[in-house]
Amino acid sequence: MMNWIGPSLHECVKLLSRIPPAIIKVNLVPTRTLSFGRKYSRAAVSGLAIVGVTFSGYKLHLNAATAVLLCLLIVVWQSLGNGFALSAIVSLVGAACLDFFFLPPLLSLRIADPFNILTFVVFLAVALVITHLVSRVRAEAERTVRRNTNLEQLHEASRRLLLARPDRISAALLVQTFGDVFTASAVCLFDAETAEIYSHGTPRCDLAERTRQAYFHNADSDDLVAGVVVRCLRAGSALRGVIGFEGLRDSDRIVGPLSVLAAAAMEQARSFRKSSDEAAATQAEVFRTAILDALAHEFKTPLATILAVVGGLRESERLEAEELEMAGMIESETARLSTLTARLLQLARLDSEEVRPRIRSTNIPALVGRIANRYATQFSERRISVSCPSLCVKAPADRELLDLAITQLIDNALKYSIPDSAVTLQITKEAESVMIRVRNEEGNFIAPGEQERIFERFYRGTDVRKLISGAGLGLYVARKIVVAHGGSLLLDKSTSAGTVVFTVKLPMPTNESDHVPINI
Amino acid sequence: MSQSTSSILVVDDDPTFRQGLRASLKTSGYDVDVARNAEQALEYVRQRPVDVVLLDINMPGIGGVEACRRIRAAAPLAGILMLTVRDAEDDKVLALEAGADDYVTKPFRLRELIARLHAVLRRTGIEGRAQTPVLRAGKLGQLYS
Numbered sequence: 001m002m003n004w005i006g007p008s009l010h011e012c013v014k015l016l017s018r019i020p021p022a023i024i025k026v027n028l029v030p031t032r033t034l035s036f037g038r039k040y041s042r043a044a045v046s047g048l049a050i051v052g053v054t055f056s057g058y059k060l061h062l063n064a065a066t067a068v069l070l071c072l073l074i075v076v077w078q079s080l081g082n083g084f085a086l087s088a089i090v091s092l093v094g095a096a097c098l099d100f101f102f103l104p105p106l107l108s109l110r111i112a113d114p115f116n117i118l119t120f121v122v123f124l125a126v127a128l129v130i131t132h133l134v135s136r137v138r139a140e141a142e143r144t145v146r147r148n149t150n151l152e153q154l155h156e157a158s159r160r161l162l163l164a165r166p167d168r169i170s171a172a173l174l175v176q177t178f179g180d181v182f183t184a185s186a187v188c189l190f191d192a193e194t195a196e197i198y199s200h201g202t203p204r205c206d207l208a209e210r211t212r213q214a215y216f217h218n219a220d221s222d223d224l225v226a227g228v229v230v231r232c233l234r235a236g237s238a239l240r241g242v243i244g245f246e247g248l249r250d251s252d253r254i255v256g257p258l259s260v261l262a263a264a265a266m267e268q269a270r271s272f273r274k275s276s277d278e279a280a281a282t283q284a285e286v287f288r289t290a291i292l293d294a295l296a297h298e299f300k301t302p303l304a305t306i307l308a309v310v311g312g313l314r315e316s317e318r319l320e321a322e323e324l325e326m327a328g329m330i331e332s333e334t335a336r337l338s339t340l341t342a343r344l345l346q347l348a349r350l351d352s353e354e355v356r357p358r359i360r361s362t363n364i365p366a367l368v369g370r371i372a373n374r375y376a377t378q379f380s381e382r383r384i385s386v387s388c389p390s391l392c393v394k395a396p397a398d399r400e401l402l403d404l405a406i407t408q409l410i411d412n413a414l415k416y417s418i419p420d421s422a423v424t425l426q427i428t429k430e431a432e433s434v435m436i437r438v439r440n441e442e443g444n445f446i447a448p449g450e451q452e453r454i455f456e457r458f459y460r461g462t463d464v465r466k467l468i469s470g471a472g473l474g475l476y477v478a479r480k481i482v483v484a485h486g487g488s489l490l491l492d493k494s495t496s497a498g499t500v501v502f503t504v505k506l507p508m509p510t511n512e513s514d515h516v517p518i519n520i
Numbered sequence: 521m522s523q524s525t526s527s528i529l530v531v532d533d534d535p536t537f538r539q540g541l542r543a544s545l546k547t548s549g550y551d552v553d554v555a556r557n558a559e560q561a562l563e564y565v566r567q568r569p570v571d572v573v574l575l576d577i578n579m580p581g582i583g584g585v586e587a588c589r590r591i592r593a594a595a596p597l598a599g600i601l602m603l604t605v606r607d608a609e610d611d612k613v614l615a616l617e618a619g620a621d622d623y624v625t626k627p628f629r630l631r632e633l634i635a636r637l638h639a640v641l642r643r644t645g646i647e648g649r650a651q652t653p654v655l656r657a658g659k660l661g662q663l664y665s
Contacts, residue, residue: 300605304626305537311630312544331629338627342607 043086046078047093054097064102068123071098075127079134087135091127095120150254154261157181161265166272171241174262175200178245182254185227185247189262190215192241193270203246211244227251231259235267292348299341306334336378346404350477351457355484357398364393364434364506365427371406372425375414382414388427395434395508397485402506405478405489409438409502412474417443417498429508436504437492446494454491455479482506526641527551527569531561531587532576532603541574544630550637558587565595572640575620577604577611585618592619599640603628 050071057067071094079087099109103116111117160177161169171191179187179200186201188211197208205226214221214230218239221230229251230244243262245251310331313319319327365388372386406425413423421442428435446454457476479489482504492501528550532538535556542552553570555561557579564570573591577584588600599622602615607625615623621640624633 300626301534301537304603304605304628305534305540307627308537308544308630308633309540311633312540312547315544315630315634316547334627335629 039082039086042081043078043090046074046090049074050090050094050097054094054101058101058106064098067098067102071123072127072130076130076134079131080138084131084135087131088128091124091131094127095124098123146250147253150250150257153181154254154257157258158261161261166269167276169265169269169272171196171198171266174198174243174265178243178258178262182245182258183247183249184245186245188244190242191266192239201246205246207244207246211242214244215239215242229255231255233259233263233266235263235270240266240270292345300338303334303338303341307331307338310334343404343407347408347473347477350401350404350480351473355401355480357401357481357484359396359398359485361394362397362399362402364395364397364436365391367397367399367403368406368425368427368436371403371410375410379414381419383420383422384410384425385422386425386427390429393427393429393434393508395506397506398481401481402485405481405504406436406438408474408478409504412502413438413440413443413500416500417441421498432508433487434506434508436506437501438504439499439501442498443500445496445498446491446500451491451494455489525551526571526637527553528637529553529555529561529564529570529573531555531558531573531579531584533557533579534576545634548630548634558582558584558590561587562590562594565591565598570595570598571644572599572601572637574601574603577602577606577615585614588615588618588620597644599644601636601640603633 053070053074054067056062057064057070075087075091075094078090096109099111099120100107103111103113103120105112111120157177160181161174164173171189171194175187175189175198178184184201186199186203186207188200188203188207189198190196190211191198192215197212199208205223205228207228210221210223210228210230214232218232220232222228227247228244229248230242232239233241233243240263243259245255245258248255310327313327314324314331365386368388369386372384375382376384410423410425417423417440421440424437424439426435426437426439428437455475457473475489482489485506487504487506489502489504492503494500528545530538530541530545530552531554532541533556538554538556542554545552553564555564558581561573561575562582565573573595575584575588575591579587582590584602584604588602591598591600600620602620602623603626604611604615604623605626612623621643622636624636
C-alpha cells in the first residue's frame with residue numbers, strides 16, 4: 001500500500017492562491033486567444049508531458065508525491081490555456097499514468113489496495129477541482145479584461161466627444177467615433193432631426209433599413225444571428241434618433257452605455273444649437289435696434305433740413321406763383337416722407353418692445369374720421385368712406401397707438417386692392433365692445449391657409465410678396481396694439497371676389513359714455 | 521417786421537441743417553447765429569444776449585439736456601426750444617425739466633417752428649418788449665421794464 005504523502009486538497013488550493021496576482025494576470029490575460037488547433041496542441045503536449053514525467057519518475061524511482069505534484073503542475077498549466085473539458089481529460093490522463101507507474105500493481109491500471117483507490121480518487125478530485133477553479137479564474141479574468149477594454153473604449157469615445165467643439169458634434173461625428181473606437185463592422189445612426197442616415201463601415205445585413213425601421217416602430221431590436229443590435233436614442237421621452245451596430249464585440253454589455261453616450265452627445269449638440277440660435281437672435285435684435293436708432297437720426301435730420309429750407313423759400317416772398325407751388329410740393333412730399341419714416345420707426349419699435357398703451361377715453365368715430373380724412377386728402381382718387389350709427393362712441397384707448405393700428409389696416413386695404421375700388425370703415429357698438437371694420441372691395445384673395453399666418457411677424461402672402469413691397473410687420477404690430485388694449489384683430493372675410501374685411505374689437509365698459517379711467 | 525429784433529441761436533452738430541435753418545429763419549426776418557456744439561453755445565450766451573436758443577439734444581461733448589440746464593443758468597431770460605429727432609416721452613420730460621420752454625421733433629415744417637418761436641417769445645416777454653415801447657417813469661418804469 002502506498003500512503004498519500006503529497007499535499008492535501010486544501011493545501012493545493014492554498015498553494016495556488018500563493019501564486020502572485022501579477023503572474024495570474026499575465027498568464028490569464030486572454031489577449032492570445034488560442035485557436036482551435038492550438039488548444040488541442042496544448043492539451044496533447046500536457047498529456048504527453050504527464051506521460052513523460054510519470055514514466056521518468058518511474059524509471060528514476062522518484063517519490064510518488066513528487067510525481068503527483070509534477071502532474072498537478074502540468075494540469076494547472078494546461079488549465080491556464082484551455083477550458084474545463086480538455087483540462088479534465090488531461091487530469092484523467094494524469095490519474096491513469098500515476099496509477100500505471102506508481103500504484104501497485106505497477107505497470108497496470110488496476111489498483112490492488114483499497115487505500116490506493118482512495119489516493120487515486122483524491123488525486124483525481126484535486127486535479128479536477130484545480131482545473132475547475134483555474135477555469136473559473138480564467139473566465140473571470142477574461143470578463144475583467146473585456147470589461148476594462150470596454151471601459152477604455154467608452155472612455156476614449158467620451159473623451160473624443162467631449163473634446164470636440166459643441167458645434168462640431170453631429171450624427172456623422174458620432175458614427176465616425178464609434179466606428180473608429182469600437183470593434184464593429186458597421187455603425188448606422190438615424191438622426192430624427194434631419195431624418196437622415198449616417199453610416200460607417202461596411203454593413204452586410206441592411207443595417208440602415210433596420211435602424212430606420214426601429215425609429216418608426218420606436219423599439220430596440222437584437223438579431224444575434226446576424227450580429228445586429230439597434231437601440232433608440234432618447235432624451236427624456238423624446239426620441240432623438242436610433243443607433244445600430246453590426247458585429248459589435250461584446251454587444252450585450254457595451255450597447256447600453258453606447259446608446260446612452262450617443263443620446264447624451266446628440267442632446268448636448270441640440271441644446272448648443274438651440275442656445276446658439278437664441279444668442280444669434282438676441283444679437284440680431286440688438287443690431288436691429290442699433291440700426292433703427294441710427295436710421296432714426298440719419299433720416300430725420302436731412303428731412304428736417306429740406307423742410308426748413310423749403311419753408312424758408314416759401315417764406316421769402318420772392319418766389320413766383322409756379323415756383324411757390326413747386327416749393328409747396330417739395331414741402332408736402334417731404335412731410336409725407338417724414339410721416340412714413342416716423343411710422344416705419346414706430347412699427348419697428350413696437351415690434352421689438354412691449355406695447356404699453358396710455359389709455360384715455362377716446363371718441364372712436366372722431367379718431368377713425370381723422371384718419372380717413374388724412375387718406376382722402378392724400379389719395380383723392382380713392383373712395384374712402386366712414387359709416388357710424390352714432391357720432392360719439394367712446395372706448396378706452398391709446399389714441400396714438402390705435403391711430404397707428406387703424407392706419408395700418410387702411411394702408412393694407414389701399415395697397416392690396418385695385419386703385420379705383422372702395423374702402424369702407426364701419427364703426428358699430430356690439431354688447432360691451434366697439435367694432436371697427438375695415439373693408440375693401442376688389443382686393444387680393446387671402447387663401448384659408450394664410451388667413452391666420454398674415455398676422456405673423458414678417459409673414460407676407462404668397463400671392464403678393466413679389467408684387468407689392470412691404471416688411472410683413474404691419475398686421476403683426478396692429479394686432480399687438482389691439483391685443484394690448486384687451487381687444488382682438490381678426491380677418492373677418494376674404495372672398496374670391498376680392499372683398500376683404502378686417503375687424504378690430506375693442507372692449508367698451510358699460511359706463512364708458514363719459515370718461516374712462518381704465519388702465520390696461 | 522416785429523420779429524426782426526429777435527435774436528436766435530441755432531445749436532446743432534449737423535452743418536447742413538444749421539446753415540439751412542439759419543438761412544430760412546433769416547429769410548423770415550430773424551437775426552440768427554449758429555453754434556456747432558454746446559460749448560460754443562455757452563460761450564456765446566455768456567458774451568451776448570440771445571432771445572431764443574434752438575438746441576439739439578444729440579450732440580458730441582455736452583449733450584443737449586445738460587446744455588439746456590447750463591444755458592438756463594447762464595441766460596435765465598432766454599427762451600430755449602429743443603429741436604431734436606428724439607420723440608420719446610422721457611426725452612421730452614427730461615428736456616422740459618432741464619429748463620426748455622418747448623420741444624419740437626425733427627422733421628418739422630418751418631411754419632410750425634416759427635409759430636412755436638412766437639409762442640416762446642410771447643411767454644418770455646421778449647416779443648412784447650420788442651413791439652411795445654416802454655414808458656419809463658421813475659421806479660414804476662423800472663418795475664415794468
